[in-house]
Amino acid sequence: MDHNSTRLGFNATTSGAFQSTFSSTTSFFPNASTQATNPTCSGQSETFNWILIVFYSLFFIFGLVGNLFALWVFVFLQASRNSVRIFLINCAVADLVLLACLPFRIFYHVNKNQWVLGSVACKTIGNLFYMNMYISITLLGCISLDRFLRLKGKSRARRGLRVRLFGRSWPWGYAVCSGLWALSILGLIPMIATAEDKEFDGKCFQYKQRKDGAKGKAYFNAVLVVMFWLVFITMVVSYARVAAQLLKVSRDKPDLPNSQRYQRTAKKSFFVLFLFTICFAPYHAFRPVYIISQLNETISCDSMTLIDRANEVMLLFSAFNSCLDPVMYFLLSGSVRKTAFRALGLSLGVRLRSLNDATSNSSTMDYRRQSVPFVRKVNDSTPNSSGGNTQRTSLVAAPSGGHI
Template sequence: MTTFSFASSFPFTLSASASSNYSLTVSTLSLPVSMSSFFATTSPPNQTVCSFDDTTLRLPLAVLYSLFFIFGLVGNIFALWVFLFLQSSRNSVRVFLINCAVADLVLLVCLPFRVFYHINGNKWVLGSVACKMVGNVFYMNMYISITLLGLISLDRYLRLKGKGRARRCMRMRLWGRSWAWTWVACGALWGLSLVPLVSMIATAEDKEDKEKCFQYKKRVQAKGKAYFNAVLVLLFWLVFIMLVVSYAKIASQLLKVSRDKPDLPNAQRYEQTAKKSFFVLFLFTVCFVPYHAFRPIYIISQLRETYSCDYLKLIDRTNEVMLLFSAFNSCLDPVMYFLLSGSVRKTALQALGHRLGNRLLFLNEATSNSSMEFRRPSVPMAFPNRELNTPSIIPRTSICVINSNLCRTGLTTLPTTGQQ
């Protein structure tokens, strides 16, 4: 029996992989055409894994998130200290600002995890559950802060329309105790936020890499998370529209009073107060609008598989930059508190001491003359010349003048309201 040595017929030798490929080719050639085409179509293609590890953004993200954490932590702790221990007023805005400061502090606690992740070469060492917990807590508190800022704008507008007195009497009895409606609203907001938070943490991702976190993820198999993110985007735009309408009406009313009643005391301060309302809206727009304008593009890319790797890398890089603006809002919120409430400004300057207060004398003057608060003054009215009906008022804020004098001058759109 004659044996044919295939290797001896060639002057060279084949490696193991090459010989296996060659034998596969020979075997397929010996098969019928239909069978060979079947093997050709079912062979695994060369799939390229899209890596989102952008080394150029590691250091900038780590530095910026560190600065946000330091300045935001100092500002919000100081604001919370003023709200809880120094400020004497007990109105609805104070309740919203306390909850907003708490939400910012919880968000800031998540930033050191992001800093460590980027410093460690974008490698996560705490497991997938911890990654989802930190990421979802970050987003939950961001949207809680957004909603609270919307409620503050709505409260300012209702006070301007003279509906604050009716809301002041709104109290709810829970667990044998009477609560103000503002505390009930904030408690309901926190409670409703915990439900999707737990579900987002418990739900699995498409492909969970324990060494990766805070990066682009596909939602082809976890479409519920993508749809929930779309609902949050819709919630933001509703709050944004409410902010624009409320502050625009507040500013237009103040400017109208300044033009129509220039003889009122401190009438020139109304324009400054109107500008403050636009500045608060400006800060909100800069921090949150770019991120949520880009968010629909990000969510659509998560649900489809037809995009190239380079396009997805661009999506991930843009999302990281936009998210920086949203995180920056936690540092700017104490500035908003300072602008929203004249009593907060006054108490904060007193807490900083006389030496710093003297250097910031212009802020102290602004505190006594203009504010976003709408309340009745605590000092009595005096009319030295009743024939001329010339009011002489020493209000704590310029809006006090609105609440106390416009009723006497015939403008009934701003009736007097007491403190809540």
């Protein structure tokens, strides 16, 4: 009896110590036990869901209209076959594919974060969204590089780099875009085929922890973050050099016919870079925090929820780029500008025509000189007192809009 009593007392003491230790561990990692029993603790609130629904719906409507209009102009109205046009066409296609993924996200949030189409469809839609986002990022970087190479090149190099394929010379944009789509599709297949950490539980577009076999996806996302910052640095350097060169020419040679337009083109370059920074930089600045948290097995439920919501907000900015890209097309392409002005009826009236001219650069519009008065002789056979004719000189304005 004494021995049993001693053993029971020891077990009670050990059990109490274990409970005390477990309680202190739980308090050090708040809600850690909740995460273990409820893997979906990072679900969004109903209010936050409706915020996502409203913004994604607006992005889908305006982005669809703008990109379809731009694609129509590029394919059917623009006659040039340069690399920038090729990049813009592929960028519009990538934006349209990304926009096609938004109705699935909208339906998911309307259905209170319950996915009913299966795990394969979930992974396909999610990875298509990200794939086309990074295709757009890469194409914008290629456009900035192309503009820089044209500015620094001489003679034929200013028309753009060309490669020889199938016995014919093509703009380098064909090779770049073909390779980009091929690599993207090859990267998409394993992302869809690879299993997640746990069985499908009806959730999609949610925060997922990367454990065991799924850690490779986290590392792949880290590579994409590095790629983004390389593209971002390329754009900053390219557009800064382009703008500096144009401003230098405009300042050093103010008498050139297109001097003022060089200044406007330089400002457009900075505006394109500004749009790129606003849409993509916040998401990729926060992305390392998101990836590290996915690899952390002791993250609390509160931290998981906070990181998940912050990531969704940053992702809204990235999706917003699909609406702003048509604005970029408007700035970079004279065909889009002129077609948009005609469609909106802005070609009527002197004031609206001057607005059209003000937004055109030297590569798309002819330089038109302003009205300059000059003196010419006009025969005016007015008889004078001596019976002869007197020729009178009059001041006549030169016609405006004449070509040089």
